[in-house]
Amino acid sequence: MSVGGPAASRGIAFQHAEAVVACVQALESADIGFLRVEGVEDIVDFELCRGDGSRVRVCQAKTRQEPYTWAPGEIVATIARWRELSNADDARFEFLTDGSAGRELANQLQPALRRAQKGTLTEDDRVYLVSKGLDANDPVLARVGIESRQPDADALLDRASLRLLRLIEIGGGDASTERADDLINALFRLVVLRAGNDDPDARLITREELSDVAGIDLVAVDSTRAWDDDAREAYSTRLQAHPPHPSLVMLETRELGRQPSALTLVSRQSAEASTQSQPQPATELLNPEAGAMLSGGPGSGKS
Secondary structure: OOOHHHHHHHHHHHHHHHHHHHHHHHHHOOOOOEEEEOOOOOOOOEEEEOOOOOEEEEEEEEOOOOOOEEOHHHHHHHHHHHOOOOOOOOOEEEEEEOOEEOHHHHHHHHHHHHHHHHOOOOHHHHHHHHHOOOOOOOHHHHHEEEEOOOOOHHHHHHHHHHHHHHHHHHOOOOOOHHHHHHHHHHHHHHHHHHHOOOOHHHHEEEHHHHHHHHOOOHHHHHOOOOOOHHHHHHHHHHHHHOOOOOOOOOOOOOOOOOOOHHHHOEOOEOOOOOOEOOOEOHHHOOOOOOOOOOOOOOOOOOO
16 A cells, blocks of 8 residues: 555545544434535535535545644635535534644634634634734634544543433333444444545435434434533433443532633742742733743643
8 A cells, every 4th residue: 555545545434434423413413404424515524414405514524644743824814715605604614634823723723713702703813814814804714623633533432422322222122332332333334434535415315314324213312411510410310220331330420610720829930040930820020022941840730
């Protein structure tokens, strides 16, 4: 096999594994009518749509190995083509990759897009976006996500299996990890085979078809109440009574605080002598116009 062969195979596996994750998302959401793999437009690797054909989630999934990284220009070109898609007035656009974002992408474009989603673009963000040929007031930017450093295909399928396991439990089926793995493999096979059809309509997989393949009770899933304290307790009790695997260990967490200790109690280290000031909140010490170094013992919350 040529040097490009393994890379191409890895890219195809990654794309199809991401599509399988989307299959599970379709099963979880009554708003989804179908999944299409290999979209009509080549800028769409897979998409989730409502029954009327309006797009909910449009994705492009690409691999890139180190030391190569993604640059803003490649993402901007993708956004420009996404903007031209029809039936996508409220769709979310996602660029999924196992590769790393380059310095400019990570430090400027990604943060700007995150702030666009929150409606908190800064003037610097606006100037930067315009410099890249984007309209800072374009509402599409608030619906664009760049997910870099995604896990490989095998890990993605494992994650999908865990999500599917919960859906099986909701329907009261055989909730074992082995069965969930087998069903995810069946969904992967379905995605791979559908992706090879020339007819775009033949590349559709309806939510009902997904439920048939995965054995999921959609009525039970759609009627499941929102996750709250009562639901959590009932779920925990059921898992304890019928663990999906003998090695399952139930852990209970208790919230001690929402702020890491490194941000709560910090001392300024003197550069002239080995002395420290009285501890005070880190937010009072950090100067946004200058650099800072944070040090501390293991577990103090530096991350």
